[in-house]
Amino acid sequence: MLSTMQDVPLLISRILTHGSTVHGSSRVITWTGEGEPHRRTFAEIGARSARLAHALRDELGVEGDERVATLMWNNSEHVEAYFAIPSMGAVLHTLNLRLPAEQLVWIVNHAADRVLLVNGSLIPLLAPLLPQLPTVEHIVVAGPGDRAPLAGATARVHEYEELLDGRPDSYDWPELDERRAAAMCYTSGTTGDPKGVIYSHRSIYLHSMQVNMAESMSLTDSDTTLVVVPQFHVNAWGLPHATFMSGVNMLMPDRFLQPAPLAEMIASERPTHAAAVPTIWQGLLAELRAKPRDVSSLGQVTIGGSACPPSLMEAFDELGMRVCHAWGMTETSPLGTVARPPAHAIGTDEEFGYRVTQGRFPAGVEARLTGPGGERLPWDGESAGELEVRGPWIAGAYYNGPDAEPLRPADKFSEDGWLKTGDVGIISPEGFLTLTDRAKDVIKSGGEWISSVDLENALMSHPDVAEAAVVAVPDDKWGERPLATVVLKEGAQVGFEALRAFLSEEAGVARWQLPERWTIVETVPKTSVGKFDKKKIREAHRLGKLDVTKLA
Numbered sequence: 001m002l003s004t005m006q007d008v009p010l011l012i013s014r015i016l017t018h019g020s021t022v023h024g025s026s027r028v029i030t031w032t033g034e035g036e037p038h039r040r041t042f043a044e045i046g047a048r049s050a051r052l053a054h055a056l057r058d059e060l061g062v063e064g065d066e067r068v069a070t071l072m073w074n075n076s077e078h079v080e081a082y083f084a085i086p087s088m089g090a091v092l093h094t095l096n097l098r099l100p101a102e103q104l105v106w107i108v109n110h111a112a113d114r115v116l117l118v119n120g121s122l123i124p125l126l127a128p129l130l131p132q133l134p135t136v137e138h139i140v141v142a143g144p145g146d147r148a149p150l151a152g153a154t155a156r157v158h159e160y161e162e163l164l165d166g167r168p169d170s171y172d173w174p175e176l177d178e179r180r181a182a183a184m185c186y187t188s189g190t191t192g193d194p195k196g197v198i199y200s201h202r203s204i205y206l207h208s209m210q211v212n213m214a215e216s217m218s219l220t221d222s223d224t225t226l227v228v229v230p231q232f233h234v235n236a237w238g239l240p241h242a243t244f245m246s247g248v249n250m251l252m253p254d255r256f257l258q259p260a261p262l263a264e265m266i267a268s269e270r271p272t273h274a275a276a277v278p279t280i281w282q283g284l285l286a287e288l289r290a291k292p293r294d295v296s297s298l299g300q301v302t303i304g305g306s307a308c309p310p311s312l313m314e315a316f317d318e319l320g321m322r323v324c325h326a327w328g329m330t331e332t333s334p335l336g337t338v339a340r341p342p343a344h345a346i347g348t349d350e351e352f353g354y355r356v357t358q359g360r361f362p363a364g365v366e367a368r369l370t371g372p373g374g375e376r377l378p379w380d381g382e383s384a385g386e387l388e389v390r391g392p393w394i395a396g397a398y399y400n401g402p403d404a405e406p407l408r409p410a411d412k413f414s415e416d417g418w419l420k421t422g423d424v425g426i427i428s429p430e431g432f433l434t435l436t437d438r439a440k441d442v443i444k445s446g447g448e449w450i451s452s453v454d455l456e457n458a459l460m461s462h463p464d465v466a467e468a469a470v471v472a473v474p475d476d477k478w479g480e481r482p483l484a485t486v487v488l489k490e491g492a493q494v495g496f497e498a499l500r501a502f503l504s505e506e507a508g509v510a511r512w513q514l515p516e517r518w519t520i521v522e523t524v525p526k527t528s529v530g531k532f533d534k535k536k537i538r539e540a541h542r543l544g545k546l547d548v549t550k551l552a
């Protein structure tokens, strides 16, 4: 028997129309570095998105599912692109501006981007690459910055505001198939070629509803969210779409991502929520300690992208900013799990233990653990295996060009279609996930696994340690052993023996897991999205570039 319900496609244009009418007075506030921030209502964004779509179609000839790329910071023009491009049926391709040049070139060519929207401040990054980008026919420049380096470009150069000028404020958005491509994002993988994930209108719509659930970010129109996580990093964790669904104001930092301006914008615009990776919060914490500001508005902070050290969570708690830990990946749109403690733990000694997990699976994400021999492992809070997931906003393949079959590499997708996350962890009977490592970062010592993340968290809870990354290095006797690379806080003098004693006596690390090899570094190298780049550390060690002390 068929249902008797209407079948209305879940489209980005519907999110835009809803946000710009029902929540027309909500705002996108863009930080400008000096003077007043720039403010635009959702109603204005709706009208300007329509104008942008007209310009792309009538002036630049964008048709069908052509790719329109963005090389932009988080700002209101980028939000307009987020809505205009998919709503008209084209595909939004957000480019990670922190990628090495050769990867950016590879990605633009692979996606065959025909139009590229760029912020003026990023022209110096784009201009030298243009000779290698034959598919790009139009460049549209938004915001301040010297245009001169684009003078010799073969692609036509347009001004964003001039392009929008005088065009109609509404657009007859097409009634698309909800399974069609809406946006694409390449993984920031540190090995091999980047892999393209293509989100559908349907997957983004459903994911946005999940972001808004009380169990997830729980935001309403009385909130303002500070979107630090870049719009090129998995759709800024779904926030631009989710906010238009429920009228949440967005505070956009544009290119002002350093700790001092972030602290300033929190103090003056008083956001109630913020989202970013741990390294951003580490920087902000140091800034606030050096120069306190009023950050009391920020009641909730979503941290994900890499493991949130418990010490960071405690420090934020003390400042009145409650951290909510979440896990996800480019392939999962990204919302996978969110660590909200269950009712029975709230207000008890168990609460913190739940908050430091990666969190609980929502109804839309099914999870299972697979052991080294391919066996299914129970959710018993003890058995560690690779996490596999499936659901309506989880990737089932990678993009392989317009005419090719999508890629389903065996190390990424199981035979029955689940995504193999490459993350190793345990799941409690209540469905809380605790990640112990990336499969490729786990330290295999004498047939036993040592979690690099556990050692890092323990080290970062030492008062003299600013940051710590632990990697596996070859060892004649054990196969692999941990190497601890440590960044000390300014002026700190603590020695390796003392740190090792701290791990064992204070942090409860088992003796056989204690690192013998130690080195002090100035900073931990980071990937393009601000995660510890352990590949670079392993490489530096292999090339003998680290000054390693081996304790007896």
Ligand code: AMP
Pocket: 187, 188, 234, 303, 304, 305, 306, 307, 308, 325, 326, 327, 328, 329, 330, 331, 334, 358, 421, 422, 423, 435, 438, 529
């Ligand atoms: P990306 O696709 O760049 O967002 O990277 C996804 C990967 O980041 C995941 O597979 C995890 O390894 C890691 N990750 C994301 N969130 C967390 C978290 N809360 N704790 C630990 N690792 C995380």
